Amino acid sequence: EAGVTQFPSHSVIEKGQTVTLRCDPISGHDNLYWYRRVMGKEIKFLLHFVKESKQDESGMPNNRFLAERTGGTYSTLKVQPAELEDSGVYFCASSLDRGQPQHFGDGTRLSIL
């Protein structure tokens, strides 16, 4: 069984540009989560999808971040325009059902110059 996959593994962009991160959950997992770890701090929750619906987006920092999961399969997280403080590692996780263990991807390391 393939694990959670994320693309790209690393992205370097300039302040003001746009970046789109992609996450493919484990096949059959309806629940998809986005987290990020900024500047060596703790991993923080961004949002949670159940299929194509946003269950909880309380962790989204501001309206420069847009997450989508059309069709309830893969998800994208777009940052537009990117700011310096957005640098960090963005993780995606998926679970079979709500309340079940969450399995993480390798993350996307985002560097804003």
Added chain:
Amino acid sequence: GENVEQHPSTLSVQEGDSAVIKCTYSDSASNYFPWYKQELGKRPQLIIDIRSNVGEKKDQRIAVTLNKTAKHFSLHITETQPEDSAVYFCAASNPNSGGSNYKLTFGKGTLLTVNP
């Protein structure tokens, strides 16, 4: 909201010794506590978890204990090996409450170094 504190931030042990990492949480309603291991450049990997209906869970050299009254839980690794070296994260959530409480709240992580 939930707040998770994790100690120590770094831990160095000799191969064969035991290692203990402790976490405290603030929300008494939290009832699910996973531990993740992250090796350098790799994904956080779930190594063990515990739910609040049990006080201890063991899997080979790894064990987790939970004290609901004191709101703390700990990871115990016995007979440590160099390949146990990694960053360990504790987390808490309340997945049975429904609504929007399936998110994990993480501690800041512990860098464990096992010296040969």
